[in-house]
Amino acid sequence: MAKTISEPERILPVFDEADILVVGSGPAGHSAAVAASRAGAKKVILVERFNHLGGMVTGGFVMLIPHLSYKNKQVIAGLQQEWIDRMRKFENGCVSPDAKDIGSTDPELLKHWSSYFGFTQGGCINLSAYLDPEMLKVVLDEMIEEENGRIVPYMQCWASGAIMDGRNVRGIIIESKEGRKAITAKVVIDATGDGDIAAFAGCSYDDSTDPSLRISNLACCYRLAGVDFRKFADWKSANMELWNKKYRNEMRDLVGYGISLNATNRNDQCWVNTTQIRSCMKVKDLTDNDRSVRLSALKFIDYIKRLPGMENAYLLDFAPQTGTRGSRRIKGEYTLDKKDISSELKHEDTIFTVAPFLYETCDHPMEIPYRVMVPLDAENLLVTGRAFSSDMVANDAANLVPHCACLGQAAGVAAAISLQDGNSVRKVDVKKLQKVLREQNVYLPE
Ligand SMILES: Cc1cc2nc3c(=O)[nH]c(=O)nc-3n(C[C@H](O)[C@H](O)[C@H](O)COP(=O)(O)OP(=O)(O)OC[C@H]3O[C@@H](n4cnc5c(N)ncnc54)[C@H](O)[C@@H]3O)c2cc1C
Structure with a gap:
């Protein structure tokens, strides 16, 4: 007890x-x-x-x-x-x-x-x-x-x-x-x-x-600056098969959780969204989620610098709140x-x-x-x-x-x-x- x-x-x-x-x-x-x-x-x-x-x-x-x-x-x-x-x-x-x-x-x-x-x-x-x-x-x-x-x-x-x-x-x-x-x-x-x-x-x-649902995932989002998002997006849509077969998997394997690069309100910034199956009602899950993302962010940025439009990417800021979906x-x-x-x-x-x-x-x-x-x-x-x-x-x-x-x-x-x-x-x-x-x-x- x-x-x-x-x-x-x-x-x-x-x-x-x-x-x-x-x-x-x-x-x-x-x-x-x-x-x-x-x-x-x-x-x-x-x-x-x-x-x-x-x-x-x-x-x-x-x-x-x-x-x-x-x-x-x-x-x-x-x-x-x-x-x-x-x-x-x-x-x-x-x-x-x-x-x-x-x-x-x-x-x-x-x-x-x-x-x-x-x-x-x-x-x-x-x-x-x-x-x-x-x-x-x-x-x-x-x-x-x-x-x-x-x-x-x-x-x-x-x-x-x-x-x-x-x-x-x-x-x-x-x-x-x-x-x-x-x-x-x-x-x-x-x-x-x-x-x-x-x-x-x-x-x-x-x-x-249910782990297959979006709402069972926690996130710790962050923003990158120094990018040319349109250049990246154009390259990605011209290379969709390669993106899906190679880069998406390599990115996930590198950090150990779901990760994606998304547009923002500015072309020179990029929104990094993450997914980990964890509960937003548990202190340990909340702690481990955010720490694991921070601990892997810099190696992730190093990796994506090989992608067109991401050559000069740098870390701008981590979201002050843990991403809670449900x-x-x-x-x-x-x-x-x-x-x-x-x-x-x-x-x-x-x-x-x-x-x-x-x-x-x-x-x-x-x-x-x-x-x-x-x-x-x-x-x-x-x-x-x-x-x-x-x-x-x-x-x-x-x-x-x-x-x-x-x-x-x-x-x-x-x-x-x-x-x-x-x-x-x-x-x-x-x-x-x-x-x-x-x-x-x-x-x-x-
Ligand atoms: C990473 C991620 C990506 C998402 N992507 C999208 C998307 O692209 N588009 C979209 O529309 N939705 C998306 N969602 C979902 C969407 O953000 C949420 O469902 C929505 O914000 C929920 O709104 P809400 O007001 O119910 O709760 P929240 O936005 O969670 O707000 C709750 C507020 O209550 C406060 N609060 C909580 N507990 C207490 C307490 N005990 N005392 C005082 N204050 C408290 C919190 O600090 C917070 O300000 C995403 C969610 C995440 C995490």
């Missing part, structure tokens, strides 16, 4: 009180806070354990926001589109095909964009964007600032417990340089990505994975599963649609119902972002950045409406939720 110690009971100071408390500031949490404020919430607190907002997109160097369109139709807009529009204003902030080219089958355009993973799919142009992670940090801060004090961000605070009153979540415990304190709230939105608050609150969840998935009122990605199910409470990621498994947009964020086992709590109620296959298909931003936006609006109407988030007026989401530029099926 594991050794234990007992902790004495303590009285904790209340650090602050919120109408809506959002925990975690990734695409889901940031969107939840902004959407709640814009839907009329008076005091939203946004808690984040690191020193910046954006979760994986800024801190994890996940630069690609893919699949906002399907064939010639945009399916995701809302706050996610706003990120892209704001980033387009910066020189080198964003690389993305023009909205007018969505669905185009023009061979010249397809050739131009094919070196960017995610910009072409099913033989046509797909609306996606590569964003600069550092500039995005600034944009995300600005969006909070523009809410004129209705959102109070607290960074460098780890949520380490839930404050419970029976089944009701009343707030969270935070650990910070100021010690252990409480934040209370009328509604809590768990946007930790890992369902931390739901787990602290005793909610049931599933964390099983972990706990709460048990909610609706569980998105395989049947959802292989049929055209309609829902009364649809909050957004997901463009097919892999055309082989699904060739139509999938509707996501509000109920995937409502946990079965606790009140006053919504679980948004990648911990939404889903089986592993559906989670793998629908937990990308734009999906999590849409989940977050819906969670924020739902929490604001529930407080205005005096309803629980479980019983939120779905028609009103959909109306406000449309007003916030979210695309919903008619």
